[in-house]
Amino acid sequence: MFRKILIANRGEIACRVMATANRLGIRTVAVYSDADVNSKHVAMADEAIHIGPAAVAESYLRGDRIIEAALNTGAEAVHPGYGFLSENPDFVDAVEGAGLTFIGPPASAIRAMGLKDAAKALMQEAGVPVVPGYHGENRDADFLANEAGKIGFPVLIKARAGGGGKGMRLVETPNEFAAALEGAQREGEASFGDPVCLIEKYITQPRHIEIQVFGDGHGNAVYLFERDCSMQRRHQKVIEEAPAPNMPETVRTAMGKAAVEAAKAIGYQGAGTVEFIVDGSGPLREDGFWFMEMNTRLQVEHPVSEAITGLDFVELQLRVAAGEALPFSQDDLSIDGWSFEARLYAEDVPKGFLPAIGTLNHLRFPRSSEFDTGHIRIDSGVRKGDAISPWYDPMIAKIIVHGPTRAVALNMLTTALADCQISGVVTNLEFLGALARHGDFAQGNVDTGLIARELNQLTEAIPPSNSIVAAAAIIGAGLVNEPKSSDPWDQLMDWRHWTAAQHHVGLEFEGDSFDLLVTTKSVGTFKVEENGSVTEIGISKNGEDVFDILTDGQRFSISAVQFGRSVAIFRDGRSYTFTLPDHSVDVGGEQPAGNSIVAPMPGLVKVVSVQSGSNVSKGDPVIVLEAMKMEHTLTAPRDGKLSEVLVAVGDQVTEGTLLIAMDGDDG
Numbered sequence: 001m002f003r004k005i006l007i008a009n010r011g012e013i014a015c016r017v018m019a020t021a022n023r024l025g026i027r028t029v030a031v032y033s034d035a036d037v038n039s040k041h042v043a044m045a046d047e048a049i050h051i052g053p054a055a056v057a058e059s060y061l062r063g064d065r066i067i068e069a070a071l072n073t074g075a076e077a078v079h080p081g082y083g084f085l086s087e088n089p090d091f092v093d094a095v096e097g098a099g100l101t102f103i104g105p106p107a108s109a110i111r112a113m114g115l116k117d118a119a120k121a122l123m124q125e126a127g128v129p130v131v132p133g134y135h136g137e138n139r140d141a142d143f144l145a146n147e148a149g150k151i152g153f154p155v156l157i158k159a160r161a162g163g164g165g166k167g168m169r170l171v172e173t174p175n176e177f178a179a180a181l182e183g184a185q186r187e188g189e190a191s192f193g194d195p196v197c198l199i200e201k202y203i204t205q206p207r208h209i210e211i212q213v214f215g216d217g218h219g220n221a222v223y224l225f226e227r228d229c230s231m232q233r234r235h236q237k238v239i240e241e242a243p244a245p246n247m248p249e250t251v252r253t254a255m256g257k258a259a260v261e262a263a264k265a266i267g268y269q270g271a272g273t274v275e276f277i278v279d280g281s282g283p284l285r286e287d288g289f290w291f292m293e294m295n296t297r298l299q300v301e302h303p304v305s306e307a308i309t310g311l312d313f314v315e316l317q318l319r320v321a322a323g324e325a326l327p328f329s330q331d332d333l334s335i336d337g338w339s340f341e342a343r344l345y346a347e348d349v350p351k352g353f354l355p356a357i358g359t360l361n362h363l364r365f366p367r368s369s370e371f372d373t374g375h376i377r378i379d380s381g382v383r384k385g386d387a388i389s390p391w392y393d394p395m396i397a398k399i400i401v402h403g404p405t406r407a408v409a410l411n412m413l414t415t416a417l418a419d420c421q422i423s424g425v426v427t428n429l430e431f432l433g434a435l436a437r438h439g440d441f442a443q444g445n446v447d448t449g450l451i452a453r454e455l456n457q458l459t460e461a462i463p464p465s466n467s468i469v470a471a472a473a474i475i476g477a478g479l480v481n482e483p484k485s486s487d488p489w490d491q492l493m494d495w496r497h498w499t500a501a502q503h504h505v506g507l508e509f510e511g512d513s514f515d516l517l518v519t520t521k522s523v524g525t526f527k528v529e530e531n532g533s534v535t536e537i538g539i540s541k542n543g544e545d546v547f548d549i550l551t552d553g554q555r556f557s558i559s560a561v562q563f564g565r566s567v568a569i570f571r572d573g574r575s576y577t578f579t580l581p582d583h584s585v586d587v588g589g590e591q592p593a594g595n596s597i598v599a600p601m602p603g604l605v606k607v608v609s610v611q612s613g614s615n616v617s618k619g620d621p622v623i624v625l626e627a628m629k630m631e632h633t634l635t636a637p638r639d640g641k642l643s644e645v646l647v648a649v650g651d652q653v654t655e656g657t658l659l660i661a662m663d664g665d666d667g
């Protein structure tokens with residue numbers, strides 16, 4: 001077994017590989033770019049080597065620097081994770097050429113599966129069913145249109161070098177064909193440097209079911225059952241599960257055997273996944289699945305298969321790469337219970353799943369095990385305070401659950417998602433929650449079109465209730481007092497101390513402004529008036545950021561955290577971030593009357609209305625910062641002269657960045 005390995009990746013997968021290495025007593029070397037100096041995977045490793053600037057082409061895709069780092073640190077093997085160099089056969093050759101071990105399949109196996117057209121031809125020869133279609137070299141539009149006609153519409157055009165859902169076009173009718181082909185060829189060229197496309201019969205009401213395989217260098221290959229990844233948006237997986245719902249044992253065996261044939265046909269070693277497109281218009285059939293592609297690496301969603309088999313796939317990868325035989329045969333394997341994984345991303349779902357960036361001001365996961373099988377497992381490469389940068393995949397975490405039955409596991413997933421709290425970054429958390437609660441999904445009636453069909457329902461924005469708005473105002477204005485002791489006299493003293501009975505509190509929420517009148521009735525009970533409506537509410541603090549709410553005959557708990565002038569309220573998997581505009585509360589100044597103006601949150605500088613040397617009066621607007629889609633006006637903390645303006649319009653700043661310095665002498 002290896003004593004030291006290098007992980008040629010970042011984020012959650014680098015951390016996940018290191019977790020197993022740690023358990024096996026293997027030393028780890030991380031590599032990192034400029035953007036990742038302070039990231040979790042660097043902190044977790046025994047050693048870390050800087051390999052270049054943030055752009056992936058200059059760092060995580062620089063095989064030469066990574067190999068040099070491995071040689072310099074005495075690592076014996078390289079684990080590629082997924083993405084980046086994991087399916088690059090030239091990298092495998094270079095690693096082996098340097099006398100190191102690649103923890104993955106041989107370069108020849110990656111080459112055989114690298115292009116979808118060649119892979120399909122190879123699979124056809126090996127007797128694996130493939131989707132009917134054209135997969136030759138001809139690029140001529142008329143020729144291909146004619147082939148599409150022969151296959152019969154609808155057809156799917158795929159860039160043969162494509163991946164991650166890119167370079168694909170669904171064509172329903174012949175007259176759309178030419179434009180779609182051009183689009184797919186262009187995307188293939190732009191993203192993968194290869195414009196050649198294949199054409200496939202489009203399977204209507206398809207399910208995506210993939211088989212996990214493992215091979216070793218001793219001629220053994222097994223399948224570790226299936227995953228259903230039909231919950232997709234734009235051909236990208238959102239929630240995965242194992243096993244697949246409504247899977248007859250005969251079909252499971254047929255698919256497993258076909259996947260093992262595929263692996264054997266290319267002398268496969270290590271972990272791999274054979275993806276099939278399956279006819280989901282009726283019950284699954286032995287003649288109703290077709291090979292799509294093989295991913296010659298560990299897959300993002302491998303934890304659901306680990307959960308139901310009780311195996312650690314990274315451990316198996318390491319043992320196979322070290323030359324061991326697989327420690328089991330097909331007959332030893334069985335399925336235990338049910339597992340789901342939800343991919344939690346920093347992305348704006350209503351804006352078309354647009355990747356988002358920002359700082360994770362607040363990040364709390366449910367009680368779980370990290371990178372280790374358990375009832376709830378969280379695989380994450382970020383910590384509270386870390387930034388989701390524009391440079392890489394905006395994944396925050398994978399939420400994985402394992403229960404005895406599908407219904408129980410789905411309940412666990414729903415609850416686990418509801419217990420996640422994130423602020424500072426827009427996420428798909430609410431969308432995942434809505435999907436986990438969706439009726440068809442609960443019934444196991446899944447197909448790859450479900451999300452698109454139900455998008456409106458799944459992304460329905462639920463505005464904050466009156467009680468949430470009232471709680472945000474009361475907490476944001478600092479009106480919930482911290483009981484200093486259990487002595488009621490102390491509390492009464494406190495209460496007398498801030499006896500101002502009425503406060504006007506301004507709040508902003510996603511572009512809406514609220515103007516609330518908060519009347520303190522007694523310790524912890526308030527009347528909140530807003531635009532004619534009255535909310536009577538009791539709030540008491542019950543833990544660091546947990547508040548018990550009593551209103552309208554209902555009792556529940558929320559979490560609330562404050563950063564800068566924002567208050568984020570969390571309830572049941574939903575989060576609401578309110579901002580208290582300048583001078584919004586008639587108690588307590590927020591900005592320290594110091595000699596500087598710092599960014600209260602990460603954001604984009606939208607307006608700079610002053611210059612170095614300007615004279616300002618207390619309260620003058622000086623900078624507008626855009627954060628979380630809202631604008632925040634920062635004002636001068638006191639009268640005086642600005643000695644230096646340190647930012648310009650268009651600058652992206654992090655929380656605490658010094659924006660403006662004031663002359664010290666007149667303050």
Ligand code: ADP
Pocket residue numbers: 056082083084163164165237295298299300301393
């Ligand atoms: P899956 O494992 O579900 O099949 P994909 O094939 O979509 O996932 O890709 C796996 C992950 O690898 C994605 O989340 C993506 O972030 C990352 N990835 C894929 N290709 C690249 C690439 N060329 N460079 C960097 N990351 C990549």
Ligand code: ADP
Pocket residue numbers: 131156158162163164165166200201202203204206208232235275277292293448
């Ligand atoms: P990628 O390399 O981008 O992962 P795949 O070939 O694996 O590309 O296809 C991605 C997704 O596109 C599948 O999971 C499935 O949802 C859909 N898809 C692919 N081929 C077909 C097909 N022939 N018919 C219907 N849907 C398909």
Ligand code: MG
Pocket residue numbers: 164275293
């Ligand atoms: Mg795929």
